[in-house]
Amino acid sequence: MKKNHHIIVFFFSLFLIMRLGSFVSCSEETKVYIVYLGEHNGDKTLKEIEDHHCSFLHSVKGTTTSKEDVRASLVHSYKNVINGFSAVLTPQEVDMISGMEGVISVFHSDPHAIKLHTTRSWDFASLLEGTPLVNSREELLKNANYGEDIIVGVMDTGVWPESSSFNDEGMGPVPKSWNGICQEDVAFNASHCNRKLIGARYYLKGYEAFAGPLNETRDFRSPRDVDGHGTHTASTVGGRRVSNASAIGGFAKGTATGGAPNVRLAIYKVCWTAPDQSLTEGVTCLPDDTLAAFDDAIADGVHVLSISLTFQSETKYYTEDPIAIGSLHAVKRNIVVSCSAGNDGPTPSTVANVAPWIITVGASSIDRVFSSPILLGNGMIVEGQTVTPIRRRRLHPLVYAGDVEIRGTTASNTTGTCLPGTLSRKLVRGKVVLCINNVREASMEVKRAGGVAAILGNSFNEIQVIPFLNPATVTFLDGLKTIVAYIRTEKYPMATLVPGNTMIGTKPAPVMAPFSSKGPNVVDPNILKPDITAPGFNILAAWSEASSPLNMPEDRRVVKYNIVSGTSMSCPHVSAVIALLKSIHPDWSSAAIRSALMTTSTINNAVGRPIKNATGDDANPFEYGSGHFRPSRAADPGLIYDATYTDYLLYLCSQNIRQVSSYNCPDKVPAASNLNYPSLAIANMRGSSRTVTRVVTNVGKDNSTYILAVSSPPGYIVDIVPKILRFSKLGEKHNFSITVTAQSSIESRNEFSFGWYTWSDGVHMVRSPIAVSSSA
Numbered sequence: 001m002k003k004n005h006h007i008i009v010f011f012f013s014l015f016l017i018m019r020l021g022s023f024v025s026c027s028e029e030t031k032v033y034i035v036y037l038g039e040h041n042g043d044k045t046l047k048e049i050e051d052h053h054c055s056f057l058h059s060v061k062g063t064t065t066s067k068e069d070v071r072a073s074l075v076h077s078y079k080n081v082i083n084g085f086s087a088v089l090t091p092q093e094v095d096m097i098s099g100m101e102g103v104i105s106v107f108h109s110d111p112h113a114i115k116l117h118t119t120r121s122w123d124f125a126s127l128l129e130g131t132p133l134v135n136s137r138e139e140l141l142k143n144a145n146y147g148e149d150i151i152v153g154v155m156d157t158g159v160w161p162e163s164s165s166f167n168d169e170g171m172g173p174v175p176k177s178w179n180g181i182c183q184e185d186v187a188f189n190a191s192h193c194n195r196k197l198i199g200a201r202y203y204l205k206g207y208e209a210f211a212g213p214l215n216e217t218r219d220f221r222s223p224r225d226v227d228g229h230g231t232h233t234a235s236t237v238g239g240r241r242v243s244n245a246s247a248i249g250g251f252a253k254g255t256a257t258g259g260a261p262n263v264r265l266a267i268y269k270v271c272w273t274a275p276d277q278s279l280t281e282g283v284t285c286l287p288d289d290t291l292a293a294f295d296d297a298i299a300d301g302v303h304v305l306s307i308s309l310t311f312q313s314e315t316k317y318y319t320e321d322p323i324a325i326g327s328l329h330a331v332k333r334n335i336v337v338s339c340s341a342g343n344d345g346p347t348p349s350t351v352a353n354v355a356p357w358i359i360t361v362g363a364s365s366i367d368r369v370f371s372s373p374i375l376l377g378n379g380m381i382v383e384g385q386t387v388t389p390i391r392r393r394r395l396h397p398l399v400y401a402g403d404v405e406i407r408g409t410t411a412s413n414t415t416g417t418c419l420p421g422t423l424s425r426k427l428v429r430g431k432v433v434l435c436i437n438n439v440r441e442a443s444m445e446v447k448r449a450g451g452v453a454a455i456l457g458n459s460f461n462e463i464q465v466i467p468f469l470n471p472a473t474v475t476f477l478d479g480l481k482t483i484v485a486y487i488r489t490e491k492y493p494m495a496t497l498v499p500g501n502t503m504i505g506t507k508p509a510p511v512m513a514p515f516s517s518k519g520p521n522v523v524d525p526n527i528l529k530p531d532i533t534a535p536g537f538n539i540l541a542a543w544s545e546a547s548s549p550l551n552m553p554e555d556r557r558v559v560k561y562n563i564v565s566g567t568s569m570s571c572p573h574v575s576a577v578i579a580l581l582k583s584i585h586p587d588w589s590s591a592a593i594r595s596a597l598m599t600t601s602t603i604n605n606a607v608g609r610p611i612k613n614a615t616g617d618d619a620n621p622f623e624y625g626s627g628h629f630r631p632s633r634a635a636d637p638g639l640i641y642d643a644t645y646t647d648y649l650l651y652l653c654s655q656n657i658r659q660v661s662s663y664n665c666p667d668k669v670p671a672a673s674n675l676n677y678p679s680l681a682i683a684n685m686r687g688s689s690r691t692v693t694r695v696v697t698n699v700g701k702d703n704s705t706y707i708l709a710v711s712s713p714p715g716y717i718v719d720i721v722p723k724i725l726r727f728s729k730l731g732e733k734h735n736f737s738i739t740v741t742a743q744s745s746i747e748s749r750n751e752f753s754f755g756w757y758t759w760s761d762g763v764h765m766v767r768s769p770i771a772v773s774s775s776a
């Protein structure tokens, strides 16, 4: 602790120096950069490694800078598995270091803000398993010993250790392989770790080098979570079974449970309250802190890493993305890394965390709605949803926000959106107000202006519920139109909200979440991303008691469980299943586990129809990857597409990244699409045809025969040879080749076209999506 204080004081002054620097020296702007040097070759002591890192700084700052100042510019030195460091550098120094021997990449540690946009999700996941897997989830859990031998690292905003979800009752001793620590500091000591929460660390040096000292009235200088996001994701992976859990108002009541209730959790806090006070929401995470967390987590001995963060920025290279770099080193040690795809949908080409050694998870809905109809004065009932407590009231006058705005506060494109400060108190007091968008600010504006309740419009077929502070219900586009028409034709329009009610199984699910980031993959379109989808819409899990359901200063409510949405919520669902699969198949590689998850997933909803997106069209592989996960089926996939660390290094050769380890790229590097991936993408195919290869390994039964089925993408013919694979023993491998030929009639050449192929032995269905585009 003492040592930490030194560092903190020290970086505070560093920050001041940086700021002063911009006045004193003429122009040179200094920033924190990460210098990535690949992997350690194991021949140096920790001291020698740090000296080596400093030697880079000496050689660029050397002659005019004292030894102490050189060392002071070093922020992180990665010593365990990842070789590299972060330091305060000028653009000239960056140029010089970039050209030095052994340097793979130098990139700005650009802060990233995350904006946040279970009782039911596990039962729902079982529904999709299909027959004859009755009780399959309980069986899966039992076979995996509820995950008790597996350690999952969660990189996020920390944890609220007092949550019942993290109790360790009845759990065995901490696995002997564990090397981690329980880092003590503000409001966090060793007694906060237990046999469930076996480790906790925090990473603040990069944050403080960027933003100055942490404002300790706004966050805890420790692994403690002030936000709620980290507590939610950790409890989704591995929360214990807690009965009678519900969101505020009693919504979604039931037994809250993580996907692997006895898994061990190790918390790595890398995200902090945003430094800018004007930001009332969101957290800031620094790439160099995140890389430091990877370096520790790998050495600590985690088996799975669950990362609900994205750092993808304008520069789109694997070697400039801390999660891609960190997870490559993790995968070398067979740690499975599962990441959120991002919340930037439905815009195409937004998917993040796209490295092929990562499992990239999109988000979709479950079959639960929080029904809260709107009753109009003419007796009509309009469908609505809410998780805001509403008392039944009499009818009140109803107005459309666009008719009750203060003149001059809205532009034509913001009319009716209830932006802060736009509504006239005089016209709104005592009324129900219809706003056309579903955001918490809109409901708060109605409250501010004295409205009794808000009706909010939602432009998608799925409603993201928010625990508003004042009575508010969200309705679909159709409902919105109905209500507007009623207001326009009725002299005295009236309405009231009917209290909400949790309902299950009343509508087809899953539906893709509109915010779930979409492909194609912008780093390498020859790797199909996302990989899979899982529940991420209106998910109940544990929350930080230092936060509030809305996570806004105006909201003073304290809750133990909260409902939120995002790919941040779907990623830990998949991480939990990975932990169970690791327990059942300790010998499987991370690629094998991903393959099992992907090839057994489904593209149909619970009533057997194609999964739709949130505007009612059939969703495609750029939205759900291989489909919605089916945990029990993933335990017995039949065949797997395996890949080793060396395969990833060979793949990196195709991306012109050649120095991560001592591996030598061959003279003739295979095209990226040849990576033995469980899905197939061929982007910008030139010429009329392309052939790639795949290898499958038998993990089903000794003697089995798999027969091929193919659905070619429109405009292409897919030919796979051979069409029958005969296995006589477990572990046996077979190659096959896939030739994709463009038909001359092909209309739109740049658009991707989708298809699939499946190997089946009558018991297992091993399915792979195909995405192809070609350039003229």
Ligand SMILES: *[C@@H]1O[C@H](CO)[C@@H](O)[C@H](O)[C@H]1NC(C)=O
Residues within 6 Å of the ligand: 188, 189, 190, 191, 192
């Ligand atoms: C650790 O924290 C707990 C709970 O806040 C407190 O009761 C306990 O005294 C602390 N232990 C030490 C050694 O500081």
Ligand SMILES: *[C@@H]1O[C@H](CO)[C@@H](O)[C@H](O)[C@H]1NC(C)=O
Residues within 6 Å of the ligand: 215, 216, 217, 218, 277
């Ligand atoms: C720290 O945050 C609090 C609460 O937001 C604020 O009042 C205070 O001014 C901040 N302190 C600094 C040094 O920014």
Ligand SMILES: *[C@@H]1O[C@H](CO)[C@@H](O)[C@H](O)[C@H]1NC(C)=O
Residues within 6 Å of the ligand: 244, 246, 250
């Ligand atoms: C469940 O929680 C509610 C409050 O949300 C409480 O009124 C009720 O008594 C609890 N039931 C049990 C069995 O603990």
Ligand SMILES: *[C@@H]1O[C@H](CO)[C@@H](O)[C@H](O)[C@H]1NC(C)=O
Residues within 6 Å of the ligand: 346, 460, 514, 613, 614, 615, 616, 617, 618, 619
């Ligand atoms: C749904 O899919 C259609 C067709 O691919 C697309 O045009 C639309 O934008 C998608 N909607 C969402 C919300 O993703």
Ligand SMILES: *[C@@H]1O[C@H](CO)[C@@H](O)[C@H](O)[C@H]1NC(C)=O
Residues within 6 Å of the ligand: 411, 413, 414
């Ligand atoms: C409205 O239009 C203005 C000017 O074109 C733009 O800057 C603003 O972002 C728009 N606002 C919304 C909510 O679309």
Ligand SMILES: *[C@@H]1O[C@H](CO)[C@@H](O)[C@H](O)[C@H]1NC(C)=O
Residues within 6 Å of the ligand: 702, 703, 728
């Ligand atoms: C698999 O087939 C071979 C040859 O047909 C036979 O010798 C062997 O016993 C079979 N193994 C099993 C487990 O059925």
Ligand SMILES: *[C@@H]1O[C@H](CO)[C@@H](O)[C@H](O)[C@H]1NC(C)=O
Residues within 6 Å of the ligand: 693, 695, 733, 734, 735
């Ligand atoms: C699969 O193909 C690779 C190279 O194309 C070859 O080295 C390997 O031996 C083949 N494996 C099998 C099982 O045929």
